[in-house]
Amino acid sequence: EAGVAQSPRYKIIEKRQSVAFWCNPISGHATLYWYQQILGQGPKLLIQFQNNGVVDDSQLPKDRFSAERLKGVDSTLKIQPAKLEDSAVYLCASSLEVSQPGYTFGSGTRLTVV
Amino acid sequence: DQQVKQNSPSLSVQEGRISILNCDYTNSMFDYFLWYKKYPAEGPTFLISISSIKDKNEDGRFTVFLNKSAKHLSLHIVPSQPGDSAVYFCAASDNYGQNFVFGPGTRLSVLP
Numbered sequence: 001e002a003g004v005a006q007s008p009r010y011k012i013i014e015k016r017q018s019v020a021f022w023c024n025p026i027s028g029h030a031t032l033y034w035y036q037q038i039l040g041q042g043p044k045l046l047i048q049f050q051n052n053g054v055v056d057d058s059q060l061p062k063d064r065f066s067a068e069r070l071k072g073v074d075s076t077l078k079i080q081p082a083k084l085e086d087s088a089v090y091l092c093a094s095s096l097e098v099s100q101p102g103y104t105f106g107s108g109t110r111l112t113v114v
Numbered sequence: 115d116q117q118v119k120q121n122s123p124s125l126s127v128q129e130g131r132i133s134i135l136n137c138d139y140t141n142s143m144f145d146y147f148l149w150y151k152k153y154p155a156e157g158p159t160f161l162i163s164i165s166s167i168k169d170k171n172e173d174g175r176f177t178v179f180l181n182k183s184a185k186h187l188s189l190h191i192v193p194s195q196p197g198d199s200a201v202y203f204c205a206a207s208d209n210y211g212q213n214f215v216f217g218p219g220t221r222l223s224v225l226p
Binding site: 004040041042043044045048055056091093102103104105106107108 | 160
């Protein structure tokens with residue numbers, strides 16, 4: 001099966017600019033996650049979708065981050081405006097069901113804010 | 115307040131020997147644990163899991179041990195191979211399959 005697709009692979013923007021990341025999960029996977037991984041740290045969950053509904057967004061900085069999953073398939077994560085501390089790898093993951101552990105990650109988008 | 119800790123940032127092991135990666139957690143409500151492996155420029159790959167009702171789970175060369183009283187788990191790789199060189203993340207959940215908290219990772223280098 002095809003894996004989790006993410007684009008772009010790399011993005012460099014200036015602070016206060018906006019940026020968007022795209023994720024296409026594995027076909028049929030109902031649950032989709034966005035994680036932020038800062039250099040030297042483990043991935044941190046930002047938001048979790050079940051189909052097109054939000055299950056958990058408690059760690060999403062909602063003043064600048066937003067995410068949507070229209071039609072329960074693709075998802076977009078947006079940052080507006082970006083700050084220097086947003087520099088990280090943004091990972092998308094998906095699983096068949098919420099209760100299925102070991103979900104599949106994409107390769108991530110490396111964001112550098114200068 | 116790191117809930118999942120991996121106190122060794124790096125580990126070097128000779129090919130053929132055993133690699134032991136350690137993970138400690140503080141939240142006694144965690145009931146499910148995963149190990150992920152990550153190569154450079156790739157996303158983490160699921161390796162092995164264990165639930166709190168078990169104290170050991172084995173999959174080929176990989177075995178995970180859970181000591182609930184010590185809030186400690188470890189991943190054993192036997193025998194270690196150069197292809198095992200990667201960053202290993204421990205992750206824990208207090209709501210089976212949801213809201214995993216990741217440790218900072220341990221970089222394993224298996225020397226030929």
